[in-house]
Amino acid sequence: MSDSRPIAVDAMGGDHAPHEIVAGAVHAVRERGLSVVLVGAPRVLYEALADHDATKEVPIVRAEEALAMDEGALASLRRPRSSIAIACHLVRRGDAAAVVSAGSTAGIVATGRLRLKGQQGVLRPAIAVAFPTLPTPTVLLDAGANAEVKPEMLVQFAQLGATYAELAHGIHEPRVGLLTIGSEAEKGDKLVRRAHELLQGTTGLNFVGNVEGHDLLTGKVDVITTDGFTGNVALKTVEGAVRYAFAELREAVEESRLARLGALMQRSRIRDLRRRLDPEAYGGAVLLGLNGTVVIAHGSSRAQGISAACRLAADIAAAGVVSTIGDRMAATGRSHRLW
Amino acid sequence: MSDSRPIAVDAMGGDHAPHEIVAGAVHAVRERGLSVVLVGAPRVLYEALADHDATKEVPIVRAEEALAMDEGALASLRRPRSSIAIACHLVRRGDAAAVVSAGSTAGIVATGRLRLKGQQGVLRPAIAVAFPTLPTPTVLLDAGANAEVKPEMLVQFAQLGATYAELAHGIHEPRVGLLTIGSEAEKGDKLVRRAHELLQGTTGLNFVGNVEGHDLLTGKVDVITTDGFTGNVALKTVEGAVRYAFAELREAVEESRLARLGALMQRSRIRDLRRRLDPEAYGGAVLLGLNGTVVIAHGSSRAQGISAACRLAADIAAAGVVSTIGDRMAATGRSHRLW
Known part of the structure; x- marks a missing residue:
């Protein structure tokens, strides 16, 4: 095609x-x-x-x-x-x-x-971002288009994200998680509790349950659905935390003369890694x-x-992706x- | 004392x-x-x-x-x-x-x-966590006690956090930020827009405006107020992202034989750094x-x-801290x- x-x-x-x-x-x-x-x-x-x-x-x-x-x-x-x-x-x-x-x-x-x-x-277009997890990326949406949503929209974001993960990343029956603050179904606020129920009742969707902030980069699920407020905070928090970890690391390396040699040797590897974690490198977000x-x-x-x-x-x-979502x-x- | x-x-x-x-x-x-x-x-x-x-x-x-x-x-x-x-x-x-x-x-x-x-x-007790920013920590609250809040609670979390930052970290007139998804006052959902207004009108609080997810670890503000849902997702996202960055780094180092030497030399430094970023090391969260x-x-x-x-x-x-909050x-x- x-x-x-x-x-x-x-x-x-x-x-x-x-x-x-x-x-x-x-x-x-x-x-x-x-x-x-x-x-x-x-x-x-x-x-x-x-x-x-x-x-x-x-x-x-x-x-x-x-x-x-x-x-x-x-x-x-x-x-x-x-x-x-x-x-x-x-x-x-x-x-x-x-x-x-x-x-x-x-x-x-x-x-x-x-x-x-x-x-x-x-109901609402949503912004999808792909975190560079391995072997395949993890799609998070909505990353900021809709600060206020209804439970039905979280279900639809899951459907948009699953189609995207399938077609853009070749993932068969993508596992879908709902971002909240505890793994049990009753955790979270009213919005996510209701969305959890709706997701469980949605056929054709491989909903595997709740996920938390520390699951964004573990590859535990292929698609993470959330409202645009939480999703945007989570996305920017990932970017900030990765940047922070690298800056701290560089400082720790530079403080020690011995370590500087090690840093030189690692430079190209570190650069590869930074690139993979860099939002620029994975191309940005998609409005689905x-x-x-x-x-x-x-x-x-x-x-x-x-x-x-x-x-x-x-x-x-x-x-x-657009025509498949339409179909x-x-x-x-x-x-x-x-x- | x-x-x-x-x-x-x-x-x-x-x-x-x-x-x-x-x-x-x-x-x-x-x-x-x-x-x-x-x-x-x-x-x-x-x-x-x-x-x-x-x-x-x-x-x-x-x-x-x-x-x-x-x-x-x-x-x-x-x-x-x-x-x-x-x-x-x-x-x-x-x-x-x-x-x-x-x-x-x-x-x-x-x-x-x-x-x-x-x-x-x-109105509600809140969980405060301290991110290891330099020279002084950044206090985030609520990190998970209250999934659903009212704007007035976000103001009070700011007050609790400011007292904590002052007494526990010795920060004079702590700068307070409101976590949202854009730096302009009109960004975010209804809750944060209203909280922004209330925070601006609160005397005795050094409110400096909105902050975003990538500001959590930059030390831009001393206290970050947010609802317990967003705060918990943000906290766990930081933990997960830092863990991810280190794991990726270790892998990049191990893939290269030359780099392994470098890794050996850096080992104690890296360990120091991990400790500072490790939630275990900074002691946990405080229920204020x-x-x-x-x-x-x-x-x-x-x-x-x-x-x-x-x-x-x-x-x-x-x-x-408790008696000063009471006073x-x-x-x-x-x-x-x-x-």
Whole structure:
């Protein structure tokens, strides 16, 4: 399943836009063989492409406006010609296979919902992130699209995440866990207790029970469903804790002269490891449940992160995640049996 | 400010009770010069003490029953003679300075609330944990006592945590942050938006604004207030992520023969570091807002963890955390000004 349509990259979103975004797009084209269009202010983008001698390799689609990083959902409604809105429009029209943006998460979610619309039957689109557990990643969702949810949404997040884990990571009958604060069914707040009951009664879903914060990186389950508030705190806590552990380690190594030799020897290994734990390297988050593939790259993404996000977007589009979710939603609407 | 009364250690609570608990109590007496009583089944405890030749160093207080690790709040109500209930009773009667238990958190919280009662004016006791940030720790609360809270409780957790940070860690006017999913005031769910307003209007509190998951270990603030659901997920996520980072690191080192030499050289440094990041080493969590000091050691605590928890309990009792919280609550009741 391949898709010759390009990835529409929002060139104006992100802490390091547009230069690092352009560099990432060029990298995706040259090193990964992907087809990419850049969406944003033409003159700026042309000049940035010229720095890479890439003006003929990456087309530009004009967008007069951009959402600032501190602009949220409301601003996106007032900006039909923002770079993220135009990128979504390209997907909607069938001219692009997927959107990649490192812009403000709230702005991307709001624009995506407005321009691409939620898929039929989807209560709320959700942000899925993949933790680099082995042998296969663990998908957590919702990582921040919906701060307040109902129990039924937690069930649907589980279904979206399971389809994603199956198609994007090749996991057969993904094990689904519900994030809470104790492994027994009665633990947690009202929301998760009710969601637990609903998940147990959902056919077609391999629900294995409650999981806790320390299970995020153990590979105990393949999909973790939670509300967007808890999920966002958990995701950022993982990032912060891993960064902290490495910083402390570097300090411990540098304090000792003997150890410095050891550090030198390990340098490439440590670098490999950091890369695997680095949110930039695994390409960002995916907004599931819309009529189109949207990948949300980390706001601080540099060229490597954008390039990895383009790869992820192309893979998801090729795997048919959106159409499979659509098929299953339609089947659920008819028979309540296919999930 | 010293307190000659002993620490009452629940000898029957914890994954490794009673032997590791007894070993920890003996360590606290011999190596830390603390006064300790063990609460539990006399014969078993006597024999365990005999293994350390310590039957004359650590008194035993009889408790016929124990709460199992999987027993929660309800069971504690039916067990007035459990080891944790008797330990609380010793504090209530003034015969012990503080309680230490590695038993089930839900059981300790419920028993503490029942036997020691909440302090006048305290809406809900909260579990405070101290992350080992530098130069001073960062206190997070609530780490799991209250899965569902009201905005007013988040304000009070901030007040409890600030008093604790001040007295236990010597931090002048501790900076307080509200855990949410964006740094702007309007981010988050209804609960945190309302709590943000209330915190801004609370005099005597150094509220510096919202913090996110990646701020837990940066030392950006001294106290982080959150509901017990989010706090518990965040705490366990930190523990899991740090464990993951070290495990991955060890694997990366072991894969390379050259690197193994480096690992050998670093071994003691790495061990020091792991100890600082290890929840056992920093002694556990503190239940604030009760008429008595209660330290909740990690359920998996071994002797070192119990001994560290005894040190923490003695320090908190000596610092007068409970009486200062009581004074401030009383003052708030009169004037609404002293916090």
